[in-house]
Amino acid sequence: MANVTFKNNPVTLLGKEVAVGDTAQDFTALANDLSPVTLADSKGKIRLISVIPSIDTGVCSTQTRKFNEEAASLGDDVQVLTISADLPFAQARWCAAEGIANLQTLSDHRDLSFGEAYGVVMKELRLLARSVFVIDKDDKVTYVEYVGEGTDHPNYEQAILAVKELTK
Template identity: 85%
Template structure:
């Protein structure tokens, strides 16, 4: 597993680490209206999955805003999902306050289905570890970043470039 820290303290990630070339594991998370959402719901699209500990914190908010801005230029063949363990109601309220309309915020709070499938559950905190996954139209993982320090930003440019390569 990736060596990851949270505020410079080592943390234990639970689940199976995902690598480029893997078939993207399925998962079930909740939409802001409490409906279940799976990977299969966006089959045929390129998926950028942005994972954050909590949308209501500084770096997570910037990460979600950044991908929201990029989403408009990527077109309808791309779906950007932001997944955290925040409650769906809190995600919806935050998105409304921030004007987030181009990404889907999804909650893994109920059973950590996504977090365990992608190896990003922080055992000590019951949060998800900051990471980015790009999944192509055929459910193959084409880009992975497990951010080594959870208070740091991911590499936005590389993640967006990975999506753009799939659009060509």
């Protein structure tokens, strides 16, 4: 498993670590209107999945805004998702206040289905570890980043480059 810390304290990640070349695992998370959303709902699209511990924190807010900005130029074949264990209502409120319109936020709070399928549940905190996954149209994982320290930023440029490589 990836070695991850949060505020410099080691955390235990639950679930199966994902690697490039793996078949992406399906999951069920909740949209802001409480409807279930699965990976299969975006089949045939390239997916960039940005995973954050909590939308109401500085790095998570920046990460979500950054991928929202990038999503505007990635085209209709790309779906950008931000997933956290925040309540759907908190995600909706934050997105409305920030004008987020180019990506979809999903809540994994109910049963941590995404977190366990992608190995990002921080056992000690019941939050998701900061990470980024890119999945191609055939459900193959083409990019993975488990951010080593949960308060650090992911490599935005590498993640976007991984998506753009699939759109060529």
